[in-house]
Amino acid sequence: MTQAPAAAASSLLAAGDPAPDFELSNQFGEPVRLSSFRGQNVVLVFYPFAFSGICTGELCEIRDNLASFEDSNATVLAVSVDSKFSLRAYAGQEGYSFDLLADFWPHGGVARTYGVFDEDSGMARRGTFIIDAGGVIRYTVVNPRGQARDFSAYRTALAGLEQA
Secondary structure (H helix, E strand, C coil): CCCCCCCCCCCCCCCCCECCCCEEEECCCCEEEHHHHCCCEEEEEECCCCCCHHHHHHHHHHHHCHHHHHHCCEEEEEEECCCHHHHHHHHHHHCCCCEEEECCCCCCHHHHHCCCEECCCCEECEEEEEECCCCEEEEEEEECCCCCCCHHHHHHHHHHHHHC
16 A cells, blocks of 8 residues: 655545545536445545546546446445536546546545645545445555556455455
8 A cells, every 4th residue: 555645634544444424526516425325335536637648547447347346336436626517528528427526625625534635736646445335444545646556456355345
């Protein structure tokens, strides 16, 4: 697991921590609350910006493998500091059917809570949290800037939840 950067406003949440509840608007302007997913697993994916190269590649990989997340009783929630209007255009362009959540105002508030907001650049870091059906974080990783996520690690972590 990668440590939170020095510029983060709060410490990185770890496996075993309860996942802090939040409510953000999705790309359609609809409110999405984390606690409404109790009873199923959640893959919470923070990414820097819509329409950026690595982020688009990662979210397209999620889009193309969404069935494997659903097979693990997991919902994907992707969070960036972009506005819901940007996220609507982005989802439409790329064909994303999962929720893209706008951590726009207060700017990066949820990313700060999870310890993945980079104060110097004003964006979320590439952080992933797998949350179990009871609302407990079971897997955490933050990838360095410019490094894409390893999706095989998600599959391994989700498989571990199925066996628990």
